[in-house]
Amino acid sequence: MQRNPCFKQYSHDYLFVEIGKRVQAFEQTHPDANLISLGVGDTTEPLPSSIVDEIVKKARELGTREGYRGYPSSVGDRELREKIAECIYCNTISPDEIFISDGAKCDIGRFQWLFGKKTTMTVQDPSYPVYTATHFLSGKKKVYTLSCCPKNNFFPKIENFPRTDLIYLCSPNNPTGTVLTHDQLERIVTIAKRTKAFILFDAAYAAYIRDPALPQTIYEISGAKEVAIEVGSFSKLAGFSGVRLGWTVIPKTVCFDEGTWVGKDWTTIVTTFFNGVSHLSKAGGLAALTDEGRRATRAICDSYLANAALLRKTMEAIGYKCYGGVNAPYLWVDLNGGSSWEIFDNFLRRAHLITTPGVGFGKGGEGYLRLSAFGEKERILEASCRLQSVCSLRNS
Amino acid sequence: MQRNPCFKQYSHDYLFVEIGKRVQAFEQTHPDANLISLGVGDTTEPLPSSIVDEIVKKARELGTREGYRGYPSSVGDRELREKIAECIYCNTISPDEIFISDGAKCDIGRFQWLFGKKTTMTVQDPSYPVYTATHFLSGKKKVYTLSCCPKNNFFPKIENFPRTDLIYLCSPNNPTGTVLTHDQLERIVTIAKRTKAFILFDAAYAAYIRDPALPQTIYEISGAKEVAIEVGSFSKLAGFSGVRLGWTVIPKTVCFDEGTWVGKDWTTIVTTFFNGVSHLSKAGGLAALTDEGRRATRAICDSYLANAALLRKTMEAIGYKCYGGVNAPYLWVDLNGGSSWEIFDNFLRRAHLITTPGVGFGKGGEGYLRLSAFGEKERILEASCRLQSVCSLRNS
Numbered sequence: 001m002q003r004n005p006c007f008k009q010y011s012h013d014y015l016f017v018e019i020g021k022r023v024q025a026f027e028q029t030h031p032d033a034n035l036i037s038l039g040v041g042d043t044t045e046p047l048p049s050s051i052v053d054e055i056v057k058k059a060r061e062l063g064t065r066e067g068y069r070g071y072p073s074s075v076g077d078r079e080l081r082e083k084i085a086e087c088i089y090c091n092t093i094s095p096d097e098i099f100i101s102d103g104a105k106c107d108i109g110r111f112q113w114l115f116g117k118k119t120t121m122t123v124q125d126p127s128y129p130v131y132t133a134t135h136f137l138s139g140k141k142k143v144y145t146l147s148c149c150p151k152n153n154f155f156p157k158i159e160n161f162p163r164t165d166l167i168y169l170c171s172p173n174n175p176t177g178t179v180l181t182h183d184q185l186e187r188i189v190t191i192a193k194r195t196k197a198f199i200l201f202d203a204a205y206a207a208y209i210r211d212p213a214l215p216q217t218i219y220e221i222s223g224a225k226e227v228a229i230e231v232g233s234f235s236k237l238a239g240f241s242g243v244r245l246g247w248t249v250i251p252k253t254v255c256f257d258e259g260t261w262v263g264k265d266w267t268t269i270v271t272t273f274f275n276g277v278s279h280l281s282k283a284g285g286l287a288a289l290t291d292e293g294r295r296a297t298r299a300i301c302d303s304y305l306a307n308a309a310l311l312r313k314t315m316e317a318i319g320y321k322c323y324g325g326v327n328a329p330y331l332w333v334d335l336n337g338g339s340s341w342e343i344f345d346n347f348l349r350r351a352h353l354i355t356t357p358g359v360g361f362g363k364g365g366e367g368y369l370r371l372s373a374f375g376e377k378e379r380i381l382e383a384s385c386r387l388q389s390v391c392s393l394r395n396s
Numbered sequence: 397m398q399r400n401p402c403f404k405q406y407s408h409d410y411l412f413v414e415i416g417k418r419v420q421a422f423e424q425t426h427p428d429a430n431l432i433s434l435g436v437g438d439t440t441e442p443l444p445s446s447i448v449d450e451i452v453k454k455a456r457e458l459g460t461r462e463g464y465r466g467y468p469s470s471v472g473d474r475e476l477r478e479k480i481a482e483c484i485y486c487n488t489i490s491p492d493e494i495f496i497s498d499g500a501k502c503d504i505g506r507f508q509w510l511f512g513k514k515t516t517m518t519v520q521d522p523s524y525p526v527y528t529a530t531h532f533l534s535g536k537k538k539v540y541t542l543s544c545c546p547k548n549n550f551f552p553k554i555e556n557f558p559r560t561d562l563i564y565l566c567s568p569n570n571p572t573g574t575v576l577t578h579d580q581l582e583r584i585v586t587i588a589k590r591t592k593a594f595i596l597f598d599a600a601y602a603a604y605i606r607d608p609a610l611p612q613t614i615y616e617i618s619g620a621k622e623v624a625i626e627v628g629s630f631s632k633l634a635g636f637s638g639v640r641l642g643w644t645v646i647p648k649t650v651c652f653d654e655g656t657w658v659g660k661d662w663t664t665i666v667t668t669f670f671n672g673v674s675h676l677s678k679a680g681g682l683a684a685l686t687d688e689g690r691r692a693t694r695a696i697c698d699s700y701l702a703n704a705a706l707l708r709k710t711m712e713a714i715g716y717k718c719y720g721g722v723n724a725p726y727l728w729v730d731l732n733g734g735s736s737w738e739i740f741d742n743f744l745r746r747a748h749l750i751t752t753p754g755v756g757f758g759k760g761g762e763g764y765l766r767l768s769a770f771g772e773k774e775r776i777l778e779a780s781c782r783l784q785s786v787c788s789l790r791n792s
Contacts, residue, residue, distance in 0.1 A: 001511075001561055001562075001592055001593065001594050001652055001653060002512065002561075002652060002653055002654075003652035003653070003654055003656055003661070004509075004510060004511055004512045004661065005512060006512075007661045007664060008654075010664070017667060040467070042466035042467050043466050044464065044466065045464070046458065046459050046460050046461055046463070046464040047455075047458045047459045047464070048459070049459055051459075052455050052456060052458065052459035055455040055458075055676065056452050056455050056456065059443075059448050059451040059452050059455060059676070060448060060452065062442065062443045062448065062451075062638070062639070063442050063443045063444070063445055063447075063448035064442050065442055065772070067442070068440065068441070068442040068443070068635075069638045070438035070439050070440065070635075070637040070638050070770075071436070071438050071637045071638060072638055072640075102498055102640075102671070102674075103671050105669075105670075105671045106669065106670055106671060109668065109669030109670065110669075112669075113400070113533060113534065114400060114403075115397075115400050116398065116400045116401060116402075116535075117513075117535070130668060133668045134668060134669060137509060137664070137665070137668060137669075138509065139512075139513070165397055165398075166397075196397055197397065198397050239464075239466075241466040241467045241671075242458070242465045242466050242467060242468055242674065242675045243458070243674050243675070243676065244468075244498075244671065244672070244673065244674045256397055256398060256399035257397060257398055257399070258398075258399055260399055265399070265400065265403045268403060268406070268533070269533075271413060272505065272526060272529045272530060272533060273501075273502065273505030273506070273530060273533075274501075274502055274505065275498070275499050275501045275502060275637075275640065276640070277640065278498075278638065278639050278640045278674050278676065278677055279638045279639070280451065280455075280639065280674065280676045280677070281674055281676070374466075376461070
C-alpha cells in the first residue's frame with residue numbers, strides 16, 4: 001500500500017505540536033519551573049453555572065426513557081440553528097443556512113471536500129496554519145499569500161493579486177489580533193463577486209469585538225451573502241474548546257457556477273463524513289445563548305480582553321511595538337528584528353513563559369511573537385512581572 | 397466557482413435521508429399513525445445511571461477553576477486510550493495505537509485523507525453505504541464488490557477476486573447481521589498480507605457477539621496487526637449514538653510500502669482536520685468501561701438481542717427466511733423475491749412499521765429487508781403483533 005504523496009511532501013509539523021516538544025524538553029531539564037502559557041489560544045475560565053446546569057440537565061435526561069435521544073441531526077438540531085440565527089445574526093440569516101458542527105477547525109477541514117483538486121486559494125500571511133495544511137493535505141496545490149504587516153496596516157491592496165477560487169479571511173485575526181473594517185471587507189466582497197470566488201470567513205473570535213464600528217460577521221457587508229461562507233465557534237465565545245461546538249453559515253445565494261446551492265453539497269458532506277454533535281454540547285450551546293448565558297460569557301471575554309490590555313501595556317512599556325489585543329484576545333509583538341523561535345526560546349528559558357513564534361503562522365510572521373490573553377488574571381499578572389524583570393535585566 | 401464533479405456525479409441520496417422523506421410524506425397523510433421504527437439502527441435505552449453520574453461530575457468540574465479543561469488531545473486523552481486497550485483488547489494493543497474519535501462514521505470519513513485518488517477498494521455487498529460514499533465523494537473510483545448472500549453463506553471465495561488496495565469488512569455485519577468466523581477472517585488476512593492490501597475492519601457491533609467461538613476483533617487473527625485498521629464505537633456498545641464517541645486502532649506494524657507507520661499520517665490527520673472529543677463524552681466513555689458500566693451496558697445489549705430474537709421468531713413464523721439477529725442487532729429478511737422498496741412501503745402503509753430496504757445497502761440487498769432490533773421492548777412486541785396480523789390478512 002502506497003503512502004499518500006501529500007503527506008510525504010507535507011513535512012511541516014503542526015505548530016503547536018512543535019511548541020509542545022520544546023516545552024516538554026525544557027520541563028525535563030527544569031522540572032521545578034512554574035511555566036505560564038501565553039501560547040496556544042485556549043480558554044481557561046470555568047464554564048458559567050447556567051451553562052453547566054443545562055449540560056447536567058441534558059445528561060440526566062439521557063438517563064431517562066422519555067429524555068433519551070440517539071443520533072443527532074447531522075446538520076444540527078433546529079432549536080440551536082434558530083438560536084444562532086437569532087442571537088448571532090439578528091435573524092438576517094435563516095436557520096436553514098446554518099449547520100452545527102463540532103468546531104470551526106473541523107468544519108474548515110471538511111470544507112476541503114467541497115472543491116476539486118485544482119482549486120486555488122488566497123490566504124493572509126501570517127494566518128492560522130490549518131487553512132493551508134488542509135489545502136495541501138487534500139492534494140490541492142496553488143496558494144497565494146496576502147502579506148499582512150504593519151506597513152500595509154495588515155491589509156494589502158488585494159486588487160493587485162491574482163484571482164483565486166477561494167479567499168480565506170480571519171477577523172478578528174489569528175494571529176495578529178487585527179480586525180478587518182467594513183471598508184476593507186467591502187473591497188474583498190466586490191473582488192470575490194467580480195471574479196466569482198468564494199470567501200471563507202473565519203469569525204471564531206467575533207465575540208471579542210467591542211468597537212461597534214467593526215463588523216462582527218461578514219454578512220454585515222452588502223453582497224457578502226452571494227460569495228461568503230462563515231465559520232463560527234463556541235470555543236472562544238463561551239469557553240467550549242473542550243466541549244466542542246461550532247457552526248458554518250452557507251447562505252442560499254452562495255451557489256456554484258451551474259446554480260447548485262453550496263449548502264446542498266455541504267449537507268451531503270455532513271451526512272456522509274460526520275454524524276452531528278453531542279446532545280450535551282448542544283444543550284450547553286443553547287444555554288450560552290440565553291440572556292443569562294450571554295451576560296456570563298461576555299463577562300469572561302471581557303476578562304480575557306483585560307488580560308490582553310495588560311500584556312499590551314507591559315510589552316509596550318518594555319519597548320516592543322504591539323498590534324491587536326484590543327478587539328481580539330491575541331497580541332502581535334514586533335520583535336525589532338529578532339527571530340521568532342529565538343525569542344520564543346529566550347522567553348521560555350529566562351521568564352518561563354510559553355509564547356507562540358510568529359513564523360509558525362507563515363513567513364510573514366517571522367520577527368513577531370503572538371501572545372495569547374487566555375489565562376487566569378493572576379497568572380497573566382505574574383507573566384507581566386516576569387516580562388518586566390527579564391527586560392530590566394536585559395537593559396541593565 | 398465550479399462545483400466538485402464528485403458531487404455532481406454522486407446523485408445517490410444517503411439511504412436514511414430517503415427513508416426519512418418517505419416516512420415524512422406518510423405522516424403528512426396519516427397524522428394519527430403510531431409508527432414504530434425497525435429502521436435506522438439507533439439505540440433507544442436510556443444511559444445507565446453510573447455513566448450519567450460521571451458525565452454530570454465532569455460537567456460540574458468544567459464549571460470550576462481546578463476542573464476546567466480547554467482543548468482535548470486530538471489523538472485522545474491517555475486515560476481513555478488505556479482503558480480501551482485494557483477492556484476491549486485485553487492489552488494486546490498498546491494505548492499508543494488507539495486514537496479516540498467522535499464516532500466510527502466520522503473516522504471512516506477521515507480515513508479517505510490517508511490515501512491517494514488512485515486507491516481501489518473491495519467492499520461487501522450489501523454494506524453500510526458510507527464506505528463507498530466516502531470513497532466516491534473523495535474522488536476515488538474503483539470499487540469491487542464481494543457479493544454476500546445466503547448461497548455463499550455471506551462469504552464469497554475472496555481468493556477469486558481482483559486485488560485492491562483496501563478491503564472493507566464489517567462484522568457483525570451491517571446490514572446482514574452475520575458474523576465472520578476465525579477461519580474466514582484468516583483467509584482475508586492472508587490475502588491482504590500477500591497482496592499488500594489494508595483491511596478496514598468495522599467492529600461497531602462487536603459488543604453483540606455472544607458466541608465465544610466468534611472473533612470480536614480482527615486482532616484475534618494472527619498477522620492481522622500487519623494489515624488491519626479497526627474502527628470501534630461506543631454508539632452501540634453503550635448507547636452513545638447521541639453522545640458521540642468512538643476509536644480507531646492502527647497497530648505500529650501497519651505501515652506503508654516505504655516503511656512509515658500509518659498512525660503517523662493518521663496523527664497528522666486528526667491534529668489538522670479534527671480537534672478531539674468533548675471531555676463530557678470522554679467521561680461517559682470511561683464510565684462505560686468500568687465494571688459497573690460494562691455490566692449495565694451489556695444488559696442493555698442483551699435486551700436488544702432479545703428484541704432481535706423475537707423479531708426473528710415472528711418473521712420466521714409468518715414464513716420469511718431470516719439471517720443474523722443472533723450475535724448482532726440486525727435481522728436480514730429474505731423477501732422471497734419481493735422488491736425491497738415495495739415491501740418497505742407495504743410495511744409502512746399496512747403495519748405502520750419503518751424498516752430499511754435491503755437495496756439501500758447495495759445491489760446485493762435487493763429482495764431483502766433489514767430489521768433493526770433497537771427499540772423499547774413494548775414497541776418491539778407491538779411491532780411483532782402488527783407483523784403477525786398483516787401476514788394473517790395476507791394469508792386469509
